Amino acid sequence: MMKPTRTIAALIVAAGRGSRAGDGLPKQYRRVGQSPLLAHSVAIFAGHPAISTVRVVIDPADQQLYRESVAQAATLGAPVPGGPTRQASVRAGLEALAADAPDLVLVHDAARPFVSFDLIDRALAALSVPGSLAAVPGTALVDTIKSVDAAETVTGTPARLALRAIQTPQAFDFAALLAAHRRVAGEPGFAATDDAAVMEWAGHPVRVFPGDPANVKLTYPADFAAAERLMTRTIAMNDVRIGQGYDVHAFGPGDHVWLGGVRIAHDRGVIAHSDGDVVLHALTDALLGAIADGDIGSHFPPSDPQWRGASSDRFLAHAGALIAARGGRIGNIDITVVCEAPKVGPHRDAMRARIGAILGLEAERVAIKATTSEQMGFVGRREGLAALAVATVRLPGD
Numbered sequence: 001m002m003k004p005t006r007t008i009a010a011l012i013v014a015a016g017r018g019s020r021a022g023d024g025l026p027k028q029y030r031r032v033g034q035s036p037l038l039a040h041s042v043a044i045f046a047g048h049p050a051i052s053t054v055r056v057v058i059d060p061a062d063q064q065l066y067r068e069s070v071a072q073a074a075t076l077g078a079p080v081p082g083g084p085t086r087q088a089s090v091r092a093g094l095e096a097l098a099a100d101a102p103d104l105v106l107v108h109d110a111a112r113p114f115v116s117f118d119l120i121d122r123a124l125a126a127l128s129v130p131g132s133l134a135a136v137p138g139t140a141l142v143d144t145i146k147s148v149d150a151a152e153t154v155t156g157t158p159a160r161l162a163l164r165a166i167q168t169p170q171a172f173d174f175a176a177l178l179a180a181h182r183r184v185a186g187e188p189g190f191a192a193t194d195d196a197a198v199m200e201w202a203g204h205p206v207r208v209f210p211g212d213p214a215n216v217k218l219t220y221p222a223d224f225a226a227a228e229r230l231m232t233r234t235i236a237m238n239d240v241r242i243g244q245g246y247d248v249h250a251f252g253p254g255d256h257v258w259l260g261g262v263r264i265a266h267d268r269g270v271i272a273h274s275d276g277d278v279v280l281h282a283l284t285d286a287l288l289g290a291i292a293d294g295d296i297g298s299h300f301p302p303s304d305p306q307w308r309g310a311s312s313d314r315f316l317a318h319a320g321a322l323i324a325a326r327g328g329r330i331g332n333i334d335i336t337v338v339c340e341a342p343k344v345g346p347h348r349d350a351m352r353a354r355i356g357a358i359l360g361l362e363a364e365r366v367a368i369k370a371t372t373s374e375q376m377g378f379v380g381r382r383e384g385l386a387a388l389a390v391a392t393v394r395l396p397g398d
């Protein structure tokens with residue numbers, strides 16, 4: 001996994017109408033597998049530890065659909081109103097990011113739900129080559145390509161070896177891409193089908209790195225049927241894993257604690273490197289345990305200053321994205337909070353909803369229980385609090 005030395009934003013464009021995808025909802029809001037199309041990409045980018053900001057560009061008419069489709073809607077920045085073309089939508093997204101400009105930006109089509117951590121890492125690695133301002137994923141072509149005229153008569157056969165099919169996410173130096181988009185917007189008749197073309201127009205070299213044949217763009221109705229089959233293979237999973245996690249923090253000075261992503265007023269705080277949310281920490285470990293992928297400390301080392309005071313949402317979203325990246329699904333979550341105070345009951349439903357929102361999971365799959373320690377031990381002496389979590393995860397079978 002790449003370490004972020006520069007700030008990285010992801011811009012997901014989802015303002016199209018999906019006219020080629022046939023009747024029904026705009027394609028990014030149609031369900032594919034267990035979630036709307038857009039939710040798949042948002043979960044992957046939001047869970048990638050190198051990415052600090054995820055912004056989504058939508059059609060203003062789709063606000064309600066967006067809120068219903070994207071579990072993380074409340075934690076991401078407000079969706080950006082898009083434009084009449086993909087190019088205009090990307091430009092609008094870049095302008096929205098400019099207020100707090102990242103160093104790098106990854107531009108991705110919502111219509112490509114099979115994007116992976118590996119592909120994102122490859123994009124960032126390609127862009128980290130000194131002097132590189134643009135890097136795009138490309139795959140070699142297997143079919144012979146012909147150019148044709150209006151009557152569908154062949155006019156030429158370009159040499160296939162030198163051609164690549166270009167995908168997203170496309171990675172750019174943010175300032176260079178924004179400047180190129182601003183300049184090209186004044187060029188009448190220029191219509192780019194991707195952002196690399198805008199950089200090419202501005203005279204910047206664009207590097208191609210290996211794309212992923214699985215990272216298809218859903219464009220026509222048949223693409224949805226094929227994607228559904230792939231996701232259904234994922235859902236018909238028979239490899240059930242169980243993970244468990246435990247976390248404890250000592251009370252310290254303060255006036256609140258974070259539990260299950262909810263801020264709860266209390267006469268003590270907790271001593272912690274991050275926000276000290278024992279519920280989200282125990283749950284993150286349970287999810288990582290279920291896929292045998294280390295623990296929270298190996299993914300987010302306490303020695304790394306970037307996680308000081310970090311919201312534990314990030315850790316949990318990352319564990320969720322790792323499961324999604326393996327084609328897995330969380331079955332259910334069962335958490336026990338052990339403390340004499342604060343009282344957990346009044347916050348139970350808010351915690352279940354918050355965890356569900358971070359993981360893109362129905363709240364009914366999340367159980368929160370609480371117990372005291374009957375005044376025994378460190379919890380009983382009110383020196384700290386603890387949480388235990390169990391989670392089931394289904395992975396694709398052979």
Ligand SMILES: Nc1ccn([C@@H]2O[C@H](COP(=O)(O)OP(=O)(O)OP(=O)(O)O)[C@@H](O)[C@H]2O)c(=O)n1
Nearest residue numbers: 013014015016017018019020084085089110111
């Ligand atoms: N005005 C537009 C047009 C497209 N897109 C986004 O750009 C991506 C790639 O575009 P495409 O697959 O062509 O989507 P649509 O424009 O929705 O499809 P169609 O051309 O069939 O209408 C999609 O995620 C789409 O939502 C956008 O944000 N704004």
Ligand SMILES: C[C@](O)(CO)[C@H](O)COP(=O)(O)O
Nearest residue numbers: 086109166167168193194217
């Ligand atoms: C950006 C893109 O996905 C790269 O292959 C593609 O150009 C989008 O084209 P569309 O016509 O907007 O689908």
